[in-house]
Amino acid sequence: MAVTIKRAALIVASLGVLSFIFGVIAENKKPAAGTPISGKDVVICKYPSDPSVVLGYLSVAFLILSTLTGYWSLFYPYRGKSVPQSVLFQNTSFFVFFNIALFTGGLAATLLLWPTITEHLHLIRNVHHNLSTECPTAKTGLLGGGAFVSLDSVLFWLVALMLAGNAREDHFDEVEKDRKVEHAQVLASAEYHVKGGAV
Secondary structure, three states: OOOOHHHHHHHHHHHHHHHHHHHHHHHHHOOOOOEEEEOOOOEEEEOOOOOHHHHHHHHHHHHHHHHHHHHHHHHOOHHHOOOOHHHHHOOHHHHHHHHHHHHHHHHHHHHHHHHHHHHHHHHHOOEEOOOOOOOOOOOOOHHHHHHHHHHHHHHHHHHHHHHHHHHHHHHHHHHHHHHHHHHHHHHHHHHHHHHHHHO
């Protein structure tokens, strides 16, 4: 089964939607706070079951896969025909959307990783010597925000892929036109020499 632009777009979109879904579920499953249990000179924070850490890491993993696949899909030689990267980057719209896709992918990864790692640290470092601790959790809203930025990133990759497809077609049309002109010149030159030889 050959890779086509449509199939590549479907893979990028699917991975991005999975990242979005895991991020939103992680935000909804995150507990508001832990329960402080006082001990001798320490406070132990007991947290309810918290799947948000695993879901957050899954969201980041699918975001990375989506970004890598999006990047790969732009430069893949579809139907065995490759296009120089310089040709794609000469297209201003492609250049803009490519950079926006990279930026939003990085921003989404930051917004997803920050609360996920923070929450993970809260769960494994749950013994506090500060007796007035309130057993906090990661900042609310970051996972959900990261999920939506992840979805935005996927949309930008898809637009960049569409623009890359258009740039590919334009490039191959120009190559074909140049080939036909060159072929016509060769035929004209050969015909001229044949007529010259006949005289």
